Amino acid sequence: MIVNSVIILPSECRGCRSCQLACSFTRHGVFNPSKSVILMERDVETEHMAPVILPRSCDLCGGDPACVKACPYGAMLVSSAPSEYKILIKE
Amino acid sequence: MLRPKHWTVHVDLSSGKVTREIVAEQTEQTLIGGSGVGWKLAAERLPAGVDPFAPDNLIIINPGLFVGTLTPGTPKTTVITKYPTFASEDGRFYVGASTCGGRFFGIALNQAGCQHLIISGKAPSPVYLRIRDDSIQLVDAEDLWGQGIQHVTNQLVRREGPETGTMVIGTAGENLVRNSLCIVDKFNSLGRGGIGAVMGSKNLKAIAVNGTRDIELARPLAYFDFAQELRKRVYAWPRREHWIKLGLAAGWDTFKHTQYPGIWAKDEWDELYGEKTRLETVEEVIACNSCIVSCRLKWQIKGGEFDGEIGFGSPFSKSATSGMLLGVKDFRKMIHLVADANANTGLDFYTTTRIIDFATLMYEMGNLSKEDTGGLELRRDYDTYHKLYDMMAKREGFGAVLADGWFRLKNEFDLDPQDYRYSGFCKGMDFIYDARPSNLHPLMMSFFTRPRPHHGGSHTRTNSRNKTLEEIREQVEAWGLPQKTIDRIFTETPYSGKFNVGRYTKHMEDMMRVKNSLGLCSIFSYQGLIFGNDLAQLYSAASGEDLTAGEMIQRGERISNLAKLINARDGFTRKDDRVPEIWFKPMDSPEGKIETRDYFNTKVIGKEDAEKILDDYYDERGWDVEHGIPTPEKLEALGLEAFSTDALVKTAG
Ligand code: SF4
Ligand code: SF4
Numbered sequence: 069m070i071v072n073s074v075i076i077l078p079s080e081c082r083g084c085r086s087c088q089l090a091c092s093f094t095r096h097g098v099f100n101p102s103k104s105v106i107l108m109e110r111d112v113e114t115e116h117m118a119p120v121i122l123p124r125s126c127d128l129c130g131g132d133p134a135c136v137k138a139c140p141y142g143a144m145l146v147s148s149a150p151s152e153y154k155i156l157i158k159e
Numbered sequence: 160m161l162r163p164k165h166w167t168v169h170v171d172l173s174s175g176k177v178t179r180e181i182v183a184e185q186t187e188q189t190l191i192g193g194s195g196v197g198w199k200l201a202a203e204r205l206p207a208g209v210d211p212f213a214p215d216n217l218i219i220i221n222p223g224l225f226v227g228t229l230t231p232g233t234p235k236t237t238v239i240t241k242y243p244t245f246a247s248e249d250g251r252f253y254v255g256a257s258t259c260g261g262r263f264f265g266i267a268l269n270q271a272g273c274q275h276l277i278i279s280g281k282a283p284s285p286v287y288l289r290i291r292d293d294s295i296q297l298v299d300a301e302d303l304w305g306q307g308i309q310h311v312t313n314q315l316v317r318r319e320g321p322e323t324g325t326m327v328i329g330t331a332g333e334n335l336v337r338n339s340l341c342i343v344d345k346f347n348s349l350g351r352g353g354i355g356a357v358m359g360s361k362n363l364k365a366i367a368v369n370g371t372r373d374i375e376l377a378r379p380l381a382y383f384d385f386a387q388e389l390r391k392r393v394y395a396w397p398r399r400e401h402w403i404k405l406g407l408a409a410g411w412d413t414f415k416h417t418q419y420p421g422i423w424a425k426d427e428w429d430e431l432y433g434e435k436t437r438l439e440t441v442e443e444v445i446a447c448n449s450c451i452v453s454c455r456l457k458w459q460i461k462g463g464e465f466d467g468e469i470g471f472g473s474p475f476s477k478s479a480t481s482g483m484l485l486g487v488k489d490f491r492k493m494i495h496l497v498a499d500a501n502a503n504t505g506l507d508f509y510t511t512t513r514i515i516d517f518a519t520l521m522y523e524m525g526n527l528s529k530e531d532t533g534g535l536e537l538r539r540d541y542d543t544y545h546k547l548y549d550m551m552a553k554r555e556g557f558g559a560v561l562a563d564g565w566f567r568l569k570n571e572f573d574l575d576p577q578d579y580r581y582s583g584f585c586k587g588m589d590f591i592y593d594a595r596p597s598n599l600h601p602l603m604m605s606f607f608t609r610p611r612p613h614h615g616g617s618h619t620r621t622n623s624r625n626k627t628l629e630e631i632r633e634q635v636e637a638w639g640l641p642q643k644t645i646d647r648i649f650t651e652t653p654y655s656g657k658f659n660v661g662r663y664t665k666h667m668e669d670m671m672r673v674k675n676s677l678g679l680c681s682i683f684s685y686q687g688l689i690f691g692n693d694l695a696q697l698y699s700a701a702s703g704e705d706l707t708a709g710e711m712i713q714r715g716e717r718i719s720n721l722a723k724l725i726n727a728r729d730g731f732t733r734k735d736d737r738v739p740e741i742w743f744k745p746m747d748s749p750e751g752k753i754e755t756r757d758y759f760n761t762k763v764i765g766k767e768d769a770e771k772i773l774d775d776y777y778d779e780r781g782w783d784v785e786h787g788i789p790t791p792e793k794l795e796a797l798g799l800e801a802f803s804t805d806a807l808v809k810t811a812g
Contacts, residue, residue: 074322079617082443082445082453083262083268083445083446084262084446084448084449084450084453085188085262085448085449086229086445086449086451089227089228089229089449090229093229093379095385097372097379097380098373098375098379099227099228099229099374099376100227100270100371100372100373100374100378101266101270101322102270102371103373107304107321108321108322109321110316110321110322111314111356112313112316112317112321113313114469115345115445115457116390116443117262117472120469125482138229140390140394140446140450140451140452140453141403141453
């Protein structure tokens, strides 16, 4: 499959931050969430978390997104659907 | 490749002064890093005989070395302090370690370059500690003092940002309730035995951390590749699917046998507190940082007087046991208390509910009078329990007595905690499990052999009763133990059966020191997913120093000895590591008589058997068996002469 975007399913996210760590490691060779292009959105009342990919920074790791591979809970999927920002959010 | 540099950061709350030092390479080479190094800091800087509430007591916070790397289940931080629980009739206190996970706290500390955060002194007025990389400030917290944990956490996250790691105390900690704990990142509890009160005594309401540095590794690619392999192994675990559905709500089928207090029939318990109640209450299962199984829970109470109430943590097992002890049939009422303890007071649910049960029993038997309780009638009903819970958190009336714990009841009213009907008791603390329904497995032993009577992350495969000798052997081989040692563990004895729990416990505790130093969650060792040799391989890549599993566990042993020595200088010996009396009184339950049995369930263990098992534990440690403390020869072999009790007393004096 040709990967054109990443789909995020916020309701599946458990907040483990594996996606952030995989992202920074793939892009910079270090573990550092603040160097990843993923921010965690945190609803502090419900403690629900979900990743937000900074639109213009993600290059889909050249077609094999590290975050998707790292997510243990199926909250990120690859898709062939084209999208201007390479990210699709599915509620 | 160079070994990454790690830092000790010392914050003195009295003066506001912050100092930083690099941890010497040689220190990590002997003590691993993380809490291993934390114990050395405690040995050097925590004065002997210090009162837990004195400004000189230290809180030493150590995120594991692997926290913030993409390794399955490595979020853990270990905190060392002198706990305020009265650990003996003559008012001694132990120095112990508690461990917690979290989504933000440990990783933020590592990223802020606080591998060892030492807090001393006492702030003149309530503060929280704000850490943003190198910027460390004490921030006025008058507005947060008196507020519940959840409210304060929400405030801090709003102020400091969504990825802020938090460690917060509740009202019980402020009021110096001796069992009070704190809550990390809202889902993880830390420090039964009183870390909450130690923070309270320092006027420290919370710690809020953010960091942006890299987590440095000597050989990042080798580390990453092996961590990926471990992830694959955990994904292939057959029980993963069930586990990720229920988290810590899973496992009722085992739990109802191993943690059965023997008052109701099991069928009735099943009906009132069983799997059905869990399924209807769990809303979400939450993961700690980098965890690929997840176990923390968010729940919602459905129906009843607390309808709609949401809670964070893990409420089920503890409320089922205490629900039976207190005779509360509506599980939602007990879960409400867990929610309140986690969100507001920070009372330790185990000790609080059990000491209430004990006081009520003593009242019923006429050993405690209405005069003793300040006019309060201790009735066996939920409203009275709730009232006592509130009074404890506020230290009001008789609540102030309960807030001081078991030995205050002993000293003031001559009520012996050894008479309490469930769990067992040692060094001022009730255990979370009882050996009679569970069997005398190694975790049970570590409750009284450890300086602090709690498991502290020692779980290994042997926590489940149905493991075979082969499975246990596979695990100890992977710890890198020499064949001679392994043979000793599996030599049959008349008192311990085919599996020598005393000898095994020594190595299990050393392994726990390794895991806690690295930050590995014990669920992974408990389920047989990650072993000692895996940790050695990761450590070699992380530090650049090639190490075998055997060398790793030797460092764990060094840490165990150091922890014991610090307590020995305050007079803790074998007489404090006392096997609980209640384990040798059969439980008369509706299911029949339940007695303490050996791991493989082949025989009843009597008090003399237990003492022999304890002899074996000290012997395996190479300690003085009579006194239960390290010998000079042992210390020399481990290179710890400088920390001998005499030397420590000198340093402290
Ligand atoms: S998207 Fe997946 S990997 Fe990222 S935090 Fe959520 S569950 Fe973890
Ligand atoms: S199993 Fe639970 S405590 Fe352990 S790391 Fe995962 S979520 Fe945290």
